[in-house]
Amino acid sequence: DTGVSQDPRHKITKRGQNVTFRCDPISEHNRLYWYRQTLGQGPEFLTYFQNEAQLEKSRLLSDRFSAERPKGSFSTLEIQRTEQGDSAMYLCASSLLRTNMNTEAFFGQGTRLTVV
């Protein structure tokens, strides 16, 4: 297992187009997180899953954003009708929830989205 992988690494899209990102977590991890990060800021929480269940979605996230983790393994994050303000690094992380306590999060390299 080589860690958390994200695809693609970079995506340039025109405003109004839909984009989809994929995240493959560490195989035994039951928690999966999506974050968004802009320059000079920390990762901003978007949503997270435990196995296939989406437990929480940030109130800052518009209806244009949707995430799935259909079989409790890989996850996809879709952004519909992209706007220039969506340009950011999208980070995926996974962790193992053990005896009701989170362990540390392992991050992927991120997907850099540029909306032109």
Place this chain on the structure above:
Amino acid sequence: SQKIEQNSEALNIQEGKTATLTCNYTNYSPAYLQWYRQDPGRGPVFLLLIRENEKEKRKERLKVTFDTTLKQSLFHITASQPADSATYLCALVPGYSSASKIIFGSGTRLSIRP
């Protein structure tokens, strides 16, 4: 409102000195805090975790303290080296449940000059 604040956006210190980074939180009662390192263009990497009943945790040249009364964690790098230059993020799990999401501060960019 709930906040995680890290002291200055950037910190510059001389090689060999101790770097001290601060993380303050408001309106949270975390069961534990985590510290991560992030290099440009890469995802954060976990460094240390400290629980609420632990006052101090060490790992090699790193030391973390956690004061639940002050609602503050301090992160120290002793004998700093230019290779320690990076952004350091504190993170916590908000609320009483330790099984909730992980949220991050905005980070402190540390530069170690030779």
